[in-house]
Amino acid sequence: MTKLGIFFETNDKAPVFPIIPFFPLFLHFNRMSMLDYTSFLFNPVFGENTYVVYDETKECVIIDPGCSSPREEERLFSFIDSNRLKPVMVLNTHGHIDHIMGNAAVCNRYHVKAAASAAARPYFTDAEQQFRFFGLQGQGTFPLPEGVLHDGDIVKVGTGQLEVIATPGHTEGCISFYAEVEGAVFTGDALFCRSIGRTDMRGGDYERLCKSIRERLYHLPDDTDVLPGHGQMTSIGEEKDFNPFVTG
Ligand SMILES: [Zn+2]
Numbered sequence: 001m002t003k004l005g006i007f008f009e010t011n012d013k014a015p016v017f018p019i020i021p022f023f024p025l026f027l028h029f030n031r032m033s034m035l036d037y038t039s040f041l042f043n044p045v046f047g048e049n050t051y052v053v054y055d056e057t058k059e060c061v062i063i064d065p066g067c068s069s070p071r072e073e074e075r076l077f078s079f080i081d082s083n084r085l086k087p088v089m090v091l092n093t094h095g096h097i098d099h100i101m102g103n104a105a106v107c108n109r110y111h112v113k114a115a116a117s118a119a120a121r122p123y124f125t126d127a128e129q130q131f132r133f134f135g136l137q138g139q140g141t142f143p144l145p146e147g148v149l150h151d152g153d154i155v156k157v158g159t160g161q162l163e164v165i166a167t168p169g170h171t172e173g174c175i176s177f178y179a180e181v182e183g184a185v186f187t188g189d190a191l192f193c194r195s196i197g198r199t200d201m202r203g204g205d206y207e208r209l210c211k212s213i214r215e216r217l218y219h220l221p222d223d224t225d226v227l228p229g230h231g232q233m234t235s236i237g238e239e240k241d242f243n244p245f246v247t248g
Contacts, residue, residue: 034055034160034181034182035053035054035055035157035158035160035162035179035181035182035184036053036054036055036182037051037052037053037054037184037227038051038052038054038079039051039052039227040052040067040072040075040076040079042066042067042068042072042076042101042102043066043067043068043072043098043101044068045068045098045134045136046066046068046098046230047230047231048064048066048098048099048229048230049064049066049227049228049229049230049231050062050063050064050065050066050067050076050102051063051064051186051227052076052079052080052085053157053160053162053177053179053186054083054085054157054158055157055158055159055160056158056159057158057159058083058084058085058086058158059085059086059088059157059158060080060085060086060087060088060157060158061087061088061089061090061091061155061157061162062076062080062087062089062090062091062102062106063090063091063092063093063177063186064091064092064093064099064100064188064229065090065100065101065102065103065105065106066098066099066100066101066102067101067102067105067106068098068101068102072102073102073105073106076102076106077109080110087106087110087112088112088157089112089113089114089115089147089155090103090106090107090112090113090114090115090145091114091115091116091149091155091162091177092114092115092116092120092145093116093174093175093176093177093186093187093188093189093190093229094116094117094120094123094170094171094173094174094175094188094189095116095120095121095122095123095124095142095171095173096123096130096171096189096201097127097130097131097142099188099189099229100114100123100124100127100142101142103142103143103145104142104143107143113145113146113147114143114145114146114147115145115146115147115148115149115155116145116147116148116149116173116175117148117149117150117164117166117173117174117175118148118150118173119168119172119173119203120145120171120172120173120174120175121144121145121148121173123171123173123202123203124142124143124144124145125142125144126202127142129202130201133201149164149175150164150166151164151165151166151175152164155177160179160181160182161179161180161181162177162178162179162186163177163178163179163180164176164177164178165177165178165185165216165217166212166216167187167188167190167191167209167212167213167216167217168205168208168209168212169190169197169199169204169205169206169207169208169209169210169211169212169213170188170189170190170196170197170198170199170204170209171189171201171202171203171204172203173203174188174189174190174197174212175188176188176190176191176216176217178220178224183221183223183224183225184224184225184226184227185217185220185224185225185226185227185236186227186228187217187226187227187228187229188228188229189228189229189230190209190212190213190217191213191217191226191228191239191243191246192228192229192230192231192234193226193228193231193232193233193234193238193239194234194239194242194243194244195231195243195244195245196209196210196213196243196245196246197209210245210246213239213246214246214248217236217239218236218239218240218246218248220236221236222235222236222237222240223235223236223237224236224237226239236248
């Protein structure tokens, strides 16, 4: 499986932390190093959720930076800077404009690369067509992500990690990021609270999206927090019970 820089490992490697039963301090350290996150609601038109994920080492990744104005960029930057976080990468769940608008600003300011799935890359180059779809005049540059993520890749964040889960259907190449230790999954526009992503845009496939949700996301533990690209958070168990589009 392809690796990207020093932050990625494939799933089939040895566990990051070996089990040392007679060394409880080690386990304590492990528990103290859990990932945390802060979310931002950006873009008055799209209402997109941007997430900053970090741990006590202060390393962080920015998932779907959707800041759509200098003012929103400043909100994101001031949070990162005032908490002395050290961005190591931008991660994109997919290539829709509302999820990538802040890529260039974040990458330029912190000298980091963006990563997305290979199938998401064409969306970065048809941004003007996406703007037109929504009747917007928008323009702008959306540099191609330099990193390519695959299903099962592990993204290191400090001492924590996120697993890439392929969840196509809303677009081609949609991925989710699963924090297994913390019990949380960042689903982009695949799964929302009581809803699912639209499938009427380029590369959308309703059956494929339902299959992604049923076979990949609903297999996660019921108490897993779902942190979507739009709207409020929910859990896998709640969506299995109450989501009107895909029941578990
Ligand atoms: Zn989308």
